[in-house]
Amino acid sequence: xxxxxxxxxxxxxxxxxxxxxxxxxxxxxxxxxxxxxxxxxxxxxxxxxxxxxxxxxxxxxxxxxxxxxxxxxxxxxxxxxxxxxxxxxxxxxxxxxxxxxxxxxxxxxxxxxxxxxxxxxxxxxxxxxxxxxxxxxxxxxxxxxxxxxxxxxxxxxxxxxxxxxxxxxxxxxxxxxxxxxxxxxxxxxxxxxxxxxxxxxx
Numbered sequence: 001x002x003x004x005x006x007x008x009x010x011x012x013x014x015x016x017x018x019x020x021x022x023x024x025x026x027x028x029x030x031x032x033x034x035x036x037x038x039x040x041x042x043x044x045x046x047x048x049x050x051x052x053x054x055x056x057x058x059x060x061x062x063x064x065x066x067x068x069x070x071x072x073x074x075x076x077x078x079x080x081x082x083x084x085x086x087x088x089x090x091x092x093x094x095x096x097x098x099x100x101x102x103x104x105x106x107x108x109x110x111x112x113x114x115x116x117x118x119x120x121x122x123x124x125x126x127x128x129x130x131x132x133x134x135x136x137x138x139x140x141x142x143x144x145x146x147x148x149x150x151x152x153x154x155x156x157x158x159x160x161x162x163x164x165x166x167x168x169x170x171x172x173x174x175x176x177x178x179x180x181x182x183x184x185x186x187x188x189x190x191x192x193x194x195x196x197x198x199x200x201x202x
Contacts, residue, residue, distance in 0.1 A: 096163035
């Protein structure tokens with residue numbers, strides 16, 4: 001897999017993930033995986049050494065809780081994050097582009113699989129017409145596969161929407177121009193969209 005983060009970017013992104021409150025290392029790994037729509041999951045061997053370095057620099061504080069450790073931003077870590085808001089906004093744009101590219105690749109792979117399934121069904125139908133025992137997916141299997149394809153495409157669309165809006169929000173926030181009206185609009189529009197989409201799922 002190609003490198004996802006350039007030098008120093010994962011360090012900055014870990015600080016941003018901790019801005020919302022203390023987290024375990026595993027929670028940070030999962031948050032990164034979620035941010036990339038499941039297309040990237042950093043290893044523990046990648047994340048924990050960087051957390052240890054951030055602790056050495058006084059940017060995060062580690063608290064041991066039995067067999068687990070919780071990491072939290074220190075005042076120095078928050079100060080660095082505030083100073084590098086523009087860098088973070090640029091990083092978010094790069095992540096959004098990476099996710100879009102990987103989502104496109106996933107859609108292409110799914111469509112390729114769908115074409116293969118249709119070819120198998122066509123071959124099975126031809127065998128049936130020739131009196132052979134039909135092989136391949138049943139209509140129920142095809143319906144389930146088609147449903148899965150549609151779900152994957154819907155999730156890719158949701159991820160793209162999230163990525164683009166989040167990048168815009170971070171860019172506006174970095175410029176100090178995020179208004180209460182924007183927040184109210186986001187809340188209203190998303191609540192309305194959620195209700196409409198759920199209505200089609202019942």
